[in-house]
Amino acid sequence: TTEIYTLSLHDALPIFVSWPNTVSCTLQQNNNLAVPAGWAASGYFISTSNGTNSITITSPAGNLFFRLANP
Numbered sequence: 001t002t003e004i005y006t007l008s009l010h011d012a013l014p015i016f017v018s019w020p021n022t023v024s025c026t027l028q029q030n031n032n033l034a035v036p037a038g039w040a041a042s043g044y045f046i047s048t049s050n051g052t053n054s055i056t057i058t059s060p061a062g063n064l065f066f067r068l069a070n071p
Contacts, residue, residue, distance in 0.1 A: 017066065018054035025068040027055065033065055042066065 019025075027046060030038040044055040057064075 013059060015057050015059060016054060017057070018052050019068060021048055021051055021053045023068075023070060025070050027053075028067050028069050030065050030067075031060075031063055033063075039067065039069070 027042040027044070028039045029042040029044075030040070032038050042055070044057055047054050047056075
């Protein structure tokens, strides 16, 4: 199953993204979906608490896309 989430931001507020830590996944990011090879491991610190992984990011100047990749 593939789940796609879209976030649209209009202010420079921090963004909180979370997902269950029940599967071994790697958080990846890409700033241009037209470049499939642009996916790379995210450099954001991943916090784990109560069965949930999460990151908090500052609103980027441009586009920034995330995905969970199962090795």
